Amino acid sequence: MKKLYNPFIETGYINPTYFCDRENEAHQLIDYIHNQTNVTLFAFRRxxxxGLIKHVFYQLKKEKNIVCIYVDVFDTTxxxxxxxxxxxxxYNAFPVKSSLGKKIITAIQSLRPVISFDELTGMPNISLDSSLAVHQQNTLxxxxSFIDNQNIQVxxxxxxxxxxxSYPEKNIEASLRTHIQALKNTSFIFCGSDQTKMHQIFNDAKRPFFASCSYMxxxxxxxxKYSKFIxxxxxxxxxxxxxxxxxxxxDWTMLHTFYTxxxxxxxxVGSEQNISLKNIKIIAAKLLQTQEGKFYQYRSLLTAQQWQLLKAVAKEGRLTQPNSQNFISKYKVGNASAVRKxxxxxxxxxxILHNIGVEKPYYEVYDKFLMHWLQSK
Ligand SMILES: Nc1ncnc2c1ncn2[C@@H]1O[C@H](COP(=O)(O)OP(=O)(O)OP(=O)(O)O)[C@@H](O)[C@H]1O
Ligand SMILES: [Mg+2]
Known part of the structure; x- marks a missing residue:
């Protein structure tokens, strides 16, 4: 296997060598998949x-009777x-030459697709003729149902x-939910970076996906484990x-994966063969310096009060008592109602993130580099 130039990846997934732990979580997710349980994956951003999904799919490659299909819908409108x-x-999940791959291609071709090729990756892109609402429903x-009827687990x-x-069509949640319920050999993992919106979809009793999945x-x-890995x-x-x-x-990154x-x-990148605490403190300072432009941009997007409050949260590290008189007067952040808003x-x-899943809920600045930069101001 090719050795990476730098073993710490900050985008995407390579293989288990460069992936730290998540053994229990991977195990649990694989269990859900084997049991064909639909699952929603929640976590703070980054x-x-x-990474966990890609890691699990990598491991499942050796199970020939399960086909894992990763779909990123980030830029769909x-x-x-x-x-x-x-x-x-x-289309891309099945080897073209396998008998199933051939069947899939034939099935998709019957939907009259336009096939183009991605300029960068060379991978095919399918565009189906589904401009009419009735076609959309039929195409889905x-x-x-084609996938579900192939005697394989997907x-x-x-x-x-x-x-x-954000789609203009208002029935998409209900229509997807109906499809999903009807499938026998197919299960789903739902995940997303915007936790507020993900909670809206899955935790609102009035919406179609409510109580439809297990939560992770x-x-x-x-x-x-992270220390050992590093x-x-x-x-x-x-x-x-x-x-x-x-x-x-x-400590400095609070084990928030992306920042670690x-x-x-x-x-x-910036170290010699022997790395001391003194060396890395210098690198930390440089890192904050290179990000300064971005931090000032954040400031321009917030009101003066919001910025003051953000700074106060940063200085606390973990803010557990936002309504306390002590916090309010220490940082001059108005009154309890202004703080709440x-x-x-x-x-x-x-x-900022609000962790309510622990004994003492707390607020914390999301971007750990911004947090340290604010602490130094
Ligand atoms: N267990 C891990 N070991 C090493 N690196 C990891 C691990 N998990 C994630 N990463 C890396 O951390 C970064 C953030 O992870 P990832 O993109 O999977 O987070 P996410 O929760 O999906 O983020 P978002 O909420 O923005 O979608 C990525 O660069 C990824 O490569
Ligand atoms: Mg993600």
């Missing part, structure tokens, strides 16, 4: 939802886009699923990192 993305993912039915992971809320929550990776990755490239430096990486990966990646809008803008 904690590794997409309507139902036709959604159907075309689905058809393209199905044909795609799903699992679809639909990523960035909250996107369906992803937390941060255990510090012991040390091992450096060792693999003949670099020695001091234990207190590894501890600093975990990004910081480790920068350390890998401010936290609400910062949360909507995904500048």
């Amino acid at each position: 904690l590794g939802k997409t 309507n139902k036709i886009d959604f159907i075309n993305r689905l058809a393209t993912s199905i 039915t044909s795609l799903f 699992v679809f992971a639909i990523d960035e699923f909250q996107q369906i809320l 929550h992803l937390n941060t990776i255990e510090e012991k 040390t091992k990755m450096f060792r693999k490239y003949d670099k020695n990192i001091a234990p207190d430096a590894v501890k600093f990486i975990c 990966q990004k910081f480790s990646k920068e350390i890998f 401010g936290l609400d809008s910062l949360q909507k803008k995904e500048m």
Whole structure:
């Protein structure tokens, strides 16, 4: 297997070598898949939802009787886009030369597709003639029922699923739910980066997807496991990192996966063979400096009060008592009602997260680099 130039990836998935832990979560997800249970994956942004799905699908490659189809609907804007993305993912999931692959191609061709090829990847893109509403319904039915009738188990992971809320067609949730319920050999994993909208789809008793899936929550990776992984990755490239430096990486990024990966990646780039705590503190400062432009942009998108409140949350690290007189007067953030409103809008803008799944709920700045930068102001 090709050795990566830098073992810390910050986009996508390569293979298990570069993936840290998630053993229990992968196990649980594989169990759901084997049992054909539909599941929704919840986690704060950039904690590794997409990574986990790719990791699980990688492991399931060896199970010949399960076909895993990953569909990212992030840049779809309507139902036709959604159907075309689905058809393209199905088309690309089966080897062209296999007998099933041939059947799939014939089936999709019967829907009169226009097939083009992606300029960058060379992969086919399917565009189905489904401009009329009645065609759309038929096309979705044909795609799903065709797949479901092949005597194989299929699992679809639909990523960035909250996107369906922005489609002009209002019936998409109900129509998808109806299709999904009718399938016997097909199950789904739903996941998305916008947690507010994902909760809207799955946790609102008045909406079609309510109580339709099992829930899975992803937390941060255990510090012991992440430390071991970081040390091992450096060792693999003949670099020695001091234990207190590894501890600093975990603490400084609060084990928020994307930030832990990004910081480790920068350390890998900017370090010699022996890496000390002093070395990485310098790299941390440089990293904040390079991001300063982005941080000032954030500031221009917020009101002065919101910015003040964000700074206050950053300085607390984890804010557990936003209504306390102590917090309010320490940071001069108005009164309890202004704080509540401010936290609400910062949360909507995904500048802060609110963790209510723990004994002592808390607010925390999402972007860990922004958090440190604000702390220094
Ligand atoms: N277990 C892991 N080990 C190493 N790197 C990981 C792991 N999980 C995720 N990553 C990396 O962390 C980054 C963020 O992960 P990912 O994109 O999967 O998060 P996400 O929860 O899907 O984010 P979003 O909410 O924005 O969709 C990615 O670059 C990914 O490669
Ligand atoms: Mg994702």
